Amino acid sequence: MASTATRGERRVSPVFLALVAIMAVSLWAVWTGFSASPGFAVFLFILSGWIVSLCLHEYSHARTALHGGDISVGAKGYLTLNPLLYTHAVLSIVLPVVFVVMGGIGLPGGAVFIEQHRIRSRWKQSLVSAAGPLMDAVFALAVGLPFLLGALDGAPDNVRYALAFMIQLHVTAVILNFLPVPGLDGFGVIQPWLSYKVRRQVEPFAPFGLLAVFGFLWIPEVNHAFFDMIDAVLRTLGVTEWDTYWGQELFRFWQGTPEIPPLHTVDFG
Template sequence: MTTAIRKSDRRVSPVFLGIAAVTAVSGWAVWTDYAASLGVAVFLFVTGCWIVSLCLHEYAHARTALHSGDITIGAKGYLTLNPLKYTHALLSIVLPVIFVIMGGIGLPGGAVFIERGRIQGRWKHSLISAAGPLTNVLFALVCTAPFWLHALDGVPPAFRYALGFIALLQVTAAILNFLPVPGLDGYGVVEPWLSYKVRRQVEPFAPYGLLVVFVLLFFIPEVNAAFFDAIHAILRGLGVSELDSYCGRNIFSFWMSRDGFVCGAAG
């Protein structure tokens, strides 16, 4: 069935390649301390990594759907990693980036449009939903590898802190996406196993799931504190200290505080 996909449907988009190039160049600038402004370099590096991870998140959904039976995925441009091809580019890319800039949290975005009627089997539907946040898990493991492998010798402090902040974003995105809240991937994992009646009752609330999560995290201090306590506990298990992610966020938010530059200069 996948033979219907044309080569052009899976050719990596120049838009994605451009984002990846900016990410690589800014990462090099952070590593070498070549940039005139460390904060700007870290901002571009972290934001670029975050957008790349969002593209891979949506690609994972699409690729899994393709192999599960939805051969319309290719024609929609989802296999090109082009963020402009998503059905909700605002929800999938723009808003998550804004949330990172405003609050330093990896809120999940919208999903690609998948024709579920073409897919048979509850396990396939669950796997399609799980594929996206599993990509965030993999991204977090890659970013934290120098920490849990104890391979930080020679890594510049600013680059280390940037990786710590990127890891925080990926862990928050993975956990939030796996919440069984209507409209999020976690609910998509369990939805195929629910009765038709329950699914019909929950369906009207799906558009508001992300909004509810946003309100709980940003306006209820107890929820925010408990959530980030859990996040930092996971990061500590991966070798990333709160200082790493804190300093990374401060350098990233260079327009708000000068503390990040003290962190960046620390050894």
């Protein structure tokens, strides 16, 4: 059967469009200083942007599955970019925000249920799993382009900090998601190539994979190596530790507006 979906199954959700609008308006408020609380505007931008990227992540899984042979994704509404079909209020929004506040980590959230038996080859099954974090990487690169191109010269400092923190969250999400740990997309990439016996043995551990990862991150050596990897990616994009630090401080608007020194007074050499 052809890998198609009806026009209604592909119609973009108004909820998603509203989130994109919130993301754009909140970034405008940061740029113009319109909001009395710049931190609140940054918070709205980061939160709405995170949910938008989550929708794109899950849409990428579903769209790739559709072309791989799983035509059920259209009937499930996964092609509409509707976050209400991808998210769980606690697991996809509350917990990620808590982890952002605690340590600036982009926690993977959301899920689409792919009927793997419909996917016609192991390569396509692997690609379905990889599609989500690859979309996160594209999102991070798109937000990072102004840094790479030096296009933020003259832009308000708070805009720079907000974009930098957004990039950090997505870089951490990409790295976490690509770990070959049960329950994460990285394991989904290699799972089709494992024997049936191994897959059955590993399956019960899938709900605890992410918890195990965060358990390992409490080990100082692992934690340092993880964040060194993130820092290396951020430096490649032209994002400094100063940028991400103040982005996170602004995100925590409930702590009050921080006194941020002007960027031109900082010596990075």
